[in-house]
Amino acid sequence: MAEITAARPFTLPIIGAISEERQRTIGICLALMVVVFAVYWFAGPKETAYSYQTSQANNLLHGHLDLLPEYSRNIEVLERVLYDGKGYCYPPGDARAYQAPGTPETPDCKTYMQHSFGPAFMVLPGVLIFGKEMNQTLVSVVIAAMNAPIVFLVSRSFSTKLVNQLLLTMLMMFGTILWWVGSNGGVWFFAHTTATFFLFAGIYFAIRRPNPLMAGAMLGAAFLSRPTVIMSGLFFVVAFLPLWLESPTEERPGWRINFAPIANFVAGIAPFLLAGMYVNYARFDSPFETGYGYTEQIHQDFLKVVYPHGLFDVSYIERHPPVALEAMPIFSKPGTVCDAATGMDCAVIRPSWAGMAIWATTPMFLASVFTGVSNKWVSRVGGAFIALSCLFILSRALAPYFDEAWKTQDVEWGLHLAPFWVMIAAAVYFALRNRDRLVIACWLAIIPTAIIISTFAATGWAQFGYRYALDFTPFLWLLAARFIGDDLKWWHIALITLGVAVN
Numbered sequence: 001m002a003e004i005t006a007a008r009p010f011t012l013p014i015i016g017a018i019s020e021e022r023q024r025t026i027g028i029c030l031a032l033m034v035v036v037f038a039v040y041w042f043a044g045p046k047e048t049a050y051s052y053q054t055s056q057a058n059n060l061l062h063g064h065l066d067l068l069p070e071y072s073r074n075i076e077v078l079e080r081v082l083y084d085g086k087g088y089c090y091p092p093g094d095a096r097a098y099q100a101p102g103t104p105e106t107p108d109c110k111t112y113m114q115h116s117f118g119p120a121f122m123v124l125p126g127v128l129i130f131g132k133e134m135n136q137t138l139v140s141v142v143i144a145a146m147n148a149p150i151v152f153l154v155s156r157s158f159s160t161k162l163v164n165q166l167l168l169t170m171l172m173m174f175g176t177i178l179w180w181v182g183s184n185g186g187v188w189f190f191a192h193t194t195a196t197f198f199l200f201a202g203i204y205f206a207i208r209r210p211n212p213l214m215a216g217a218m219l220g221a222a223f224l225s226r227p228t229v230i231m232s233g234l235f236f237v238v239a240f241l242p243l244w245l246e247s248p249t250e251e252r253p254g255w256r257i258n259f260a261p262i263a264n265f266v267a268g269i270a271p272f273l274l275a276g277m278y279v280n281y282a283r284f285d286s287p288f289e290t291g292y293g294y295t296e297q298i299h300q301d302f303l304k305v306v307y308p309h310g311l312f313d314v315s316y317i318e319r320h321p322p323v324a325l326e327a328m329p330i331f332s333k334p335g336t337v338c339d340a341a342t343g344m345d346c347a348v349i350r351p352s353w354a355g356m357a358i359w360a361t362t363p364m365f366l367a368s369v370f371t372g373v374s375n376k377w378v379s380r381v382g383g384a385f386i387a388l389s390c391l392f393i394l395s396r397a398l399a400p401y402f403d404e405a406w407k408t409q410d411v412e413w414g415l416h417l418a419p420f421w422v423m424i425a426a427a428v429y430f431a432l433r434n435r436d437r438l439v440i441a442c443w444l445a446i447i448p449t450a451i452i453i454s455t456f457a458a459t460g461w462a463q464f465g466y467r468y469a470l471d472f473t474p475f476l477w478l479l480a481a482r483f484i485g486d487d488l489k490w491w492h493i494a495l496i497t498l499g500v501a502v503n
Contacts (some may be wrong), residue, residue: 029149036173037145044141044183049074051136052187056113056120057127065283066110073132081112081291083284088294100299114295115187117279118224118272119194137185144182144193148173150200151477157207158481164488167496168481175499176362176473177465191225192470198222199229199474206239212261215240216268224272227290229471231452235445236265238437312455320454323355324466325417328397353462358476359390361465361502364495366390368479369423372439373430382426385419392416438482442475464503 018026055072062071069075082089089109090097097105113120122143126134148169155168172178178196181189202218205211215236223230237244243261277287284291292298298307309315329349332338338346359366366386373379393416424443431439449472460467469476484492 025153029152032148032152032169032173033145036148037141039174040141040144040179040183041138044137045185046137047135048137048184048186049077050186050188051132051134052078052113052115053119053190054123054127054134054136055132056117057123058132060120060124061128065279066112071132075111078111079114080296081114081294082109082296083112083291083294084108084110085285088299096296096300099301100296101301103299112283112291112294114291115191116224116227116290117276118221119190121224122194135185136190137183140182140185140190140193143197144178147178147182147197147200150197150204153208154200154204154478155481159484159486159488161486161488164484164486167488167493168477168484170500171362171364171480171496172473172477175364175496175503176470176477177463177467177503178470178473179503180464181467181470189467192467195222195226195229196470196474198225199232202236203474203478206236210240210243212236212240212243212265213268216265216270217272218268220269220272223269224276226471227276228449228452228468231448232445232472232475233269234448235441235475238441238444240265241437307457309457311457313457314455316457317451317454319457319459320450320468321414321417323357323459324450324469325357325359325420326393327352327355327357327466328360328394329356331398351464353464355460355463355466357393358466358469362473362476362499363502364480364492364499365476366495367483367492368476369420369427371427371442371479371483372434372436373423373427374434375430378426378430382419382423386423389416389419439479442479445475446472 051073055067055075059065059067059071062068064071067075067078072078082091084104084106085108086106088100088103090100090103090105091109091111092105092107094105094109097103123134123136123139126139151172152165152169155165159165159168178193182193184190185193198218198221202215202222205215205218219230219233219236222232240261244258246256246258280289280291281287283289284294292311295311297303298311330346330352331349332346334345334348336346338344369386370379370383373382424447427439428443428447430436431443453468453471456468
């Protein structure tokens with residue numbers, strides 16, 4: 001045994017090794033997480049009736065991939081998936097069977113959750129302790145708050161100034177619909193919250209600390225929460241391009257593919273894709289059937305008008321721009337009655353549950369379409385036309401106040417939205433011309449994701465803002481962060497502040 005020669009003062013080597021700057025960064029990250037948690041929690045509902053992922057986790061712990069009433073909460077309000085091993089069905093004597101005449105009632109018919117399993121896996125530890133009564137909204141708020149330090153750390157890639165970094169963090173955490181979605185905690189919104197967290201974690205491992213293995217794992221985890229976000233994988237392909245593709249050198253004249261980082265990225269994402277496929281197969285006998293093919297809503301007669309061509313179809317694309325780019329708050333004249341039973345007057349301005357335009361809830365995202373556009377005249381002319389388009393859309397929202405009835409949807413060919421499409425095309429053009437890898441990567445995440453989302457029959461329904469946009473909001477934020485950088489102007493602060501006020 002080695003001889004103890006002298007006593008030395010006790011120290012914490014890990015803490016002692018952390019530089020003052022690193023300690024300061026850790027302190028800011030912790031403070032941001034605490035502040036965001038407090039605001040989200042105390043300003044939010046603190047509970048949800050739609051804790052489907054908690055019910056799913058509780059059923060998993062009891063050995064069931066399907067949902068049983070004794071292990072579930074509020075199962076009667078579920079968006080049910082019904083499957084008996086052969087096809088869509090109803091359990092014998094089901095109270096809703098009349099809504100889909102001709103559907104067989106079979107004793108093997110089981111009820112499943114429609115939504116992805118990722119968030120259910122995440123709440124397993126909490127459900128193990130608290131059971132099906134675990135507060136899913138509390139978990140949602142915690143995960144949403146965990147975005148704050150990651151967003152702050154990523155913002156340091158765009159600005160060296162602390163004020164700018166904090167403003168960029170405030171933009172994401174309080175100036176986007178993540179605030180409302182994360183505070184809600186209901187099944188749809190919980191999935192968005194977890195997917196947003198993992199997307200930002202993936203961005204961190206692509207920009208701040210490049211690591212293809214971890215970035216792939218984070219994208220895979222986001223996929224298990226919201227399958228549509230898999231389309232943002234192109235962002236990581238482009239972001240890691242210097243690792244995949246080695247440029248020519250004096251010793252080696254040609255380009256060379258480096259397969260190691262590619263293998264690492266695939267190794268990161270593969271387990272999550274395989275897990276999702278396994279769960280699908282175990283429930284519906286196909287690795288590619290998520291359950292949406294057996295979801296109750298597309299079989300109900302009274303909803304056929306919503307799903308005339310099934311869940312996904314290119315004809316549905318036209319439904320989404322009116323929400324994503326045009327939907328405004330509801331303006332009412334003072335004294336307008338909203339509730340005939342109570343005689344309650346409408347608020348002069350209130351959110352529309354059908355949705356609100358992305359730029360209405362987060363005005364700073366208008367800058368995203370100008371990021372990387374190196375021609376000042378294109379930016380100025382494009383900015384002027386987009387401003388006119390926004391003012392026109394807002395004026396139509398105010399039309400009921402002036403007893404006018406027609407809306408922006410009455411404009412032929414949607415020409416009032418042309419400035420948006422033209423500027424997005426210009427942003428992509430300049431990014432390609434200037435070989436701007438970050439901007440190219442962001443648009444390769446945003447555009448395919450938005451297209452896939454737009455082929456879905458629904459547009460989000462009861463929501464604040466356009467919730468589907470959260471699938472690509474992290475990349476809109478990246479473009480806005482790049483646009484601001486170190487050059488913070490008064491109107492940047494004004495737009496960020498306006499976004500916070502709206503949310």
